[in-house]
Structure formats: structure tokens, C-alpha cells
Amino acid sequence: MNGDLDHVGRLQAQWARERPDLDTSAMGIIGRLHRLADALHTELRPVFEQAGLSDGDFDVLAALRRAGSPFALTPGQLAETTMITSGTVTKRVDRLAAAGLVTRERVEHDGRVRRIALTEPGRALVDEVVGIHFANEERLLAGFSDLERTRLTHLLTQWTTSLGV
Amino acid sequence: MNGDLDHVGRLQAQWARERPDLDTSAMGIIGRLHRLADALHTELRPVFEQAGLSDGDFDVLAALRRAGSPFALTPGQLAETTMITSGTVTKRVDRLAAAGLVTRERVEHDGRVRRIALTEPGRALVDEVVGIHFANEERLLAGFSDLERTRLTHLLTQWTTSLGV
DNA sequence: GGAATATATCTTCCTCGGCAGATATTGTCT
DNA sequence: AGACAATATCTGCCGAGGAAGATATATTCC
Numbered sequence: 001m002n003g004d005l006d007h008v009g010r011l012q013a014q015w016a017r018e019r020p021d022l023d024t025s026a027m028g029i030i031g032r033l034h035r036l037a038d039a040l041h042t043e044l045r046p047v048f049e050q051a052g053l054s055d056g057d058f059d060v061l062a063a064l065r066r067a068g069s070p071f072a073l074t075p076g077q078l079a080e081t082t083m084i085t086s087g088t089v090t091k092r093v094d095r096l097a098a099a100g101l102v103t104r105e106r107v108e109h110d111g112r113v114r115r116i117a118l119t120e121p122g123r124a125l126v127d128e129v130v131g132i133h134f135a136n137e138e139r140l141l142a143g144f145s146d147l148e149r150t151r152l153t154h155l156l157t158q159w160t161t162s163l164g165v
Numbered sequence: 166m167n168g169d170l171d172h173v174g175r176l177q178a179q180w181a182r183e184r185p186d187l188d189t190s191a192m193g194i195i196g197r198l199h200r201l202a203d204a205l206h207t208e209l210r211p212v213f214e215q216a217g218l219s220d221g222d223f224d225v226l227a228a229l230r231r232a233g234s235p236f237a238l239t240p241g242q243l244a245e246t247t248m249i250t251s252g253t254v255t256k257r258v259d260r261l262a263a264a265g266l267v268t269r270e271r272v273e274h275d276g277r278v279r280r281i282a283l284t285e286p287g288r289a290l291v292d293e294v295v296g297i298h299f300a301n302e303e304r305l306l307a308g309f310s311d312l313e314r315t316r317l318t319h320l321l322t323q324w325t326t327s328l329g330v
Numbered sequence: 331g332g333a334a335t336a337t338a339t340c341t342t343c344c345t346c347g348g349c350a351g352a353t354a355t356t357g358t359c360t
Numbered sequence: 361a362g363a364c365a366a367t368a369t370c371t372g373c374c375g376a377g378g379a380a381g382a383t384a385t386a387t388t389c390c
Contacts (some may be wrong), residue, residue, distance in 0.1 A: 006325045014231040019295065026302035029314065030205055032321040035204065037202035038248075039330040040195055056346075066179040075369060083203075088347055090370055112368040137191035142326040142334045148320060149194065155309075155317045156197040160171050162308040165204040221376075230380050240339060247343040255340055277385045 008032045040140060047136050051129045052099070056084070058133075060092045061101060061126040064118045072117035101125060173197045205305060212301050216294045217264070221249075223298075225257045226266060226291040229283045237282035266290060 005013065008031040011088040012024045041055070048058045059082045064071045073081070075089045084092075093116055101122030105115045118126070141149060170178065173196040177189045190215045206220070224247045229236045238246070240254045249257075258281055261267040266287035272278045283291070306314060 006322060007330060009324070011231065011320075014233075015295075018231055018233055019292070022296060022299050023303065024299060025314070026299060026306050028318045029321060030209075030302050032318070032325050033198060033205070034202055035330050036321065036324055036328070037199055039325075039328050040198070043328075044195075054346080066176065066183055068179075068183055078365090085348055086369060087349075087371080091347080109367085110356070114369070116215070127184070130180075131187060131314060132280065134187050134189060134191060137195050138188065141191050141194060143323070144320075148323075149190070152320045153193045153197070155320070156194060156201065156311060157171060157174075158308070158313075159174070159201055160197050160204075163201070163204050163208075163305070164170065165200050219376080239339090250378055251339060252341080252379080256376080275338085275386070279339070 006032075008035060043140055044133065044136060047129060047133050051125060053125075053129070054095075056088070057092050057096055058126070058129065059084075059124060060089070060096060060116075061118065062130060064102065064116065064122065065126045065130065070117065070121055072115050074113050075116060076113075078116060096122070171197075172225060173200060209298065209301060209307055212294065212298050216290060218290075218294070222257050222261055223255075223291070223294065224249075225254075225261060226282075226283065226287060229267065229281065230288065230291045230295070235282060236288055237280050239278050240281060241278075245283060260288070 008028060011031060012027055015022065015024045015027070045055055048055050051058075054060070060078055063078055063081045064073055067073055075086060075093065078084075078093075079086050079089045082089075093102060093104055097104050101119055103117050103119055105117070107113045107115050144152065173193060176196060177192055179190070180187065180189045210220055216223075217308055223239065225243055228243055228246045229238055232238050239252060243249075243258075244251050244254045247254075258267060262269050266284060268282050268284060270280045270282070272280050278292045286295070318322065
């Protein structure tokens, strides 16, 4: 029994038995969304590991690459666009600089600010990895038709917008 | 410009400018799903913190509660149902036992096995918190109509099933 | 019964990320 | 110019979780 349910479906059935007074329907969406995030993360991470990067470090490289030539941002800008704290920026940049993928320089007109810039090997690496990464994402969506993808994109965008993220 | 786009929409626009050779459409789904997971986590966590629990610790209490009377599982079962490693189980149970919410006992017929059981205060706490938690989840879905919720549930279930999670 | 193997849990070590405060620099106001 | 506030980044500490190995117990095979 319950063999035709996915994991979240089984959780809902258990809660329905133990707490029939509660409405578990939201879990059907939010629980599955979290499991998908975990599963997708597990599927996506190996591409970064193959390149010797953590996914957090890739985020920083990607932010610099997306910014366009000359591929440089301040730690504050990196913290904002990647939604991490300044302390985490420092540590990620430490690792990337040690690997020779970025440089950290002072800027002349404001001594408080640093300029984190992709090195040429860093730019080459992120350009290579991002291609593999996007193809990998495409693979994980292969089960959906174009119409289903459109509907899913619309529903998720509606949700991010309503939550303001 | 780009003021009418959400965060992921801006990322896609940046990538389209920098790497027009790549197909970024998958990011429209996977990127938003990850941002939603983060945002939902942020919204859900305070309920657990209010009860003095981390969300990880709540997972363990919830697994015990869902199991039904007498609300007891082995560390191995907890690791399996909550999808964490055995080392993480040990630490979470350590914390919960120190808080008096669970007990950790030997079982008579197999000396390798332990039996993690909710105490009565533990059962009372999880029963209270789970009600608040489900209502909180419901709140985060308030922007969707019943039809949209049904469609979203179906699409996510299709996806979890195809990924085997 | 004893050795080898299997099982279940715990321990140790490591990385990662966040938070709070420290430091350095710039801007403002008098 | 000097004092004070604002800004930008870095440092030190902490907790969470994973991986790999250690420990304890049980089972199997001879």
C-alpha cells in the first residue's frame, strides 16, 4: 500500500491518519518544491565539482561573468546579486583568488572598496562550465512538454512575484 | 529598464546579452524554484524558532509524530525518512534529548539498535507546532486559486516522479 | 564454539555559511 | 581642521551537516 505515492504523498497520508483535523494540502506543493530543490541541487552540483568549484563559488564567478566586460564587481555588489552575506563573499573570494580565478584589488578613488575581477583563466572556466550547466538544467526538464514548461514557468513566476523574490 | 522583471528574469536577460549562444530557458524554471525554496524556508523557519527548534530538529520530531503511537523510531529509520546521514541523526537526537523532547533507549532483543521516542512534552510540542506550521504554509499559497493549486501540484508531482524523489 | 561478515550507531574531522563586531576609509557638519 | 557619522570590507566565532572511519553487537558458516 502507498506504493503508487511519491514521498510527499506518503507524508500526507501519514499526517491525515495521525492528525485528521489538519489540512495538509499545502504540503503537497511546498513539500514537493523543497524535495525538487534538493534533488535538482544534487543533480546540478557535479558539474561544478568537476570543475573544482563548489556551487557557491560558481555563483560568484557567474555573477562576475554576467556583469559583462571587464567582469568586475565589488564585494558589496556580489553580496547583493548573489544574496549572501559580506562574510561569505570574503571567504568565497579568498578561495577563488587562491585558485587564480579572480583578483582582488583596491580602487583608487575610494580606499574602502575592493574590485573583484575575473582573471582570464577564470573567465574561460566560467564560460565553459556555464554551457555545461545550462545543458544539464535542460536535461532535468526533459520530461516536460513545451506547454507544461510554459505553465510551470508562469505559475512559479506568479509565486516569486507575490512573495517579492 | 528591466524594472518589470523578477530577479531570475534579470539574470536571464544578462545571460542573453553576454552569451546569446546559450539557451537560458531552463533557468526560468529551475532558478525560480530555488529562489522559492529559499524564500519559503525563510518564511517557515520562524515558526520552529519560536518553539526553540531548528527546522532540522523539527523534522525529527515530525517524523516521530507521523509514525503514530508509540511515537518511536530507530536512528536508522529516522535517517531514511528524513533523508539525512546517521551522523546528523546522532547530533539532532542529542539536542532533542538534552531538551527533554525525546528519549534514547536500548532495545532488548538487539543491542545495536536504539529506540528514539517522543516524550510527552515532545509530543505536545510537535502537535502544537505542526498546526501552526501547516497554517503558515497555507498562508504562503494564498495567492493561488484552487485551480492554480491543482495545476501546480500536478506539475510538481509529475516532476518528482520523473526524478524519482 | 570461533572466525568472518554484516548491521546499526556513534565519533571525529572537515567545510560551509551566517552573525556580530572590528577595522579602514570617506563624507559631513561646525 | 576636528569630531562624528556613514560606508565597505574583513575577522573571529559559532552551529549545522556530511564523509569516513571506529565501535559495538548480531548473524552466518564451518
